[in-house]
Amino acid sequence: MRRLLNIFMVFVLLFCTGTAALAGNDVSASADGVIPDPIGEPAEDVDVGEILFGHIGDSYGWHITDWNGKHVTIPLPCIVRSSTGWHVFMSSKIEHGHEYEGLFLAQEGRYEDKIVEIGPDGEFVRPFDISITKNVASLMFTAILLIALVLATARWYKRHDASEEAPKGFTGLMEMMISMVNDDLIKPSIGEKEYRKYAPYLLTAFFFIFLSNLLGIVPFFPGGANVTGNIAVTMVLALCTFVAINLFGNRHYWKEILWPDVPIFLKFPIPIMQTIEIFGMISKPFSLMVRLFANIMAGHAMILGLVSVIFVTVKLGPVINGSMTAISMLFGVFMDCLELLVAFIQAYVFTMLSAVFIGLSRQEEHA
Numbered sequence: 361m362r363r364l365l366n367i368f369m370v371f372v373l374l375f376c377t378g379t380a381a382l383a384g385n386d387v388s389a390s391a392d393g394v395i396p397d398p399i400g401e402p403a404e405d406v407d408v409g410e411i412l413f414g415h416i417g418d419s420y421g422w423h424i425t426d427w428n429g430k431h432v433t434i435p436l437p438c439i440v441r442s443s444t445g446w447h448v449f450m451s452s453k454i455e456h457g458h459e460y461e462g463l464f465l466a467q468e469g470r471y472e473d474k475i476v477e478i479g480p481d482g483e484f485v486r487p488f489d490i491s492i493t494k495n496v497a498s499l500m501f502t503a504i505l506l507i508a509l510v511l512a513t514a515r516w517y518k519r520h521d522a523s524e525e526a527p528k529g530f531t532g533l534m535e536m537m538i539s540m541v542n543d544d545l546i547k548p549s550i551g552e553k554e555y556r557k558y559a560p561y562l563l564t565a566f567f568f569i570f571l572s573n574l575l576g577i578v579p580f581f582p583g584g585a586n587v588t589g590n591i592a593v594t595m596v597l598a599l600c601t602f603v604a605i606n607l608f609g610n611r612h613y614w615k616e617i618l619w620p621d622v623p624i625f626l627k628f629p630i631p632i633m634q635t636i637e638i639f640g641m642i643s644k645p646f647s648l649m650v651r652l653f654a655n656i657m658a659g660h661a662m663i664l665g666l667v668s669v670i671f672v673t674v675k676l677g678p679v680i681n682g683s684m685t686a687i688s689m690l691f692g693v694f695m696d697c698l699e700l701l702v703a704f705i706q707a708y709v710f711t712m713l714s715a716v717f718i719g720l721s722r723q724e725e726h727a
Contacts, residue, residue, distance in 0.1 A: 573703030
């Protein structure tokens with residue numbers, strides 16, 4: 361019971377910290393709630409949309425908080441190729457509307473918050489951009505952290521005889537999770553003969569998604585980035601599964617797609633079944649991509665929406681605002697706990713479906 365209470369208090373602390381960070385980040389925006397300043401004059405309004413999309417979206421700098429009216433931001437490398445050549449600089453060079461070597465952040469329009477330059481016709485033009493943005497930096501951090509965790513686990517097994525001594529603590533937790541994914545998901549879905557070929561990829565995908573989801577819940581640096589809620593990241597993960605399915609699919613798999621066992625008029629001269637099978641082949645990774653992206657992004661949006669209630673109700677008076685703040689805090693802690701479950705479930709589902717799809721591509725023809 362004491363452990364559960366401690367975990368609950370940690371989540372309360374994390375949510376309160378995130379709320380304070382959001383308050384500091386967005387009091388200078390404009391919108392529905394009014395925040396009074398210490399001398400009684402109304403301050404600038406709060407834009408709920410900016411709170412939601414500003415934290416879900418990507419950025420060139422990693423904003424930490426506001427301190428004494430100043431933004432505390434970790435600048436990240438910007439790497440772009442414009443009409444004048446390659447440019448490498450830190451994102452602090454173009455903050456607050458500044459221009460650097462003809463490059464600046466667009467404040468509105470199609471390329472809002474993206475690095476642009478002025479073209480010959482006076483229009484904004486996006487250069488070739490491979491900058492290290494917040495999501496990219498978080499992705500790199502997650503990959504390095506995952507490598508460190510795996511190496512730490514492997515180090516224990518090098519120093520101990522697992523047949524005589526059972527691992528404890530973190531190593532025991534890692535062994536339990538690896539055994540669960542490998543024995544309960546990968547092996548039954550792909551088969552005893554084939555599963556070892558795909559286990560490294562599927563285990564990596566599971567732990568990368570799970571760790572990214574956990575870091576996304578943490579409201580302070582180095583957490584808070586919306587990595588798996590970015591459709592570009594989920595698209596690459598789904599593309600890897602698509603390659604594993606179709607590049608290594610056996611002859612029976614391709615026969616069922618190109619010449620399935622159906623009446624001849626359904627596949628010749630009009631390839632009706634082939635078209636359906638190819639559409640299904642494409643829709644499988646597409647469903648993986650959209651499911652992971654939508655669930656994680658929706659979870660972040662719901663938590664941020666609950667936080668925004670605190671600022672929206674400021675103009676309704678201290679009683680209503682205080683009551684809604686307490687309700688928002690309670691529901692926020694509940695949503696954080698729910699997001700922990702969602703973080704695991706989404707990693708589990710992505711890995712399970714990937715293993716099932718790969719297993720279907722490796723089945724042999726039955727007599």
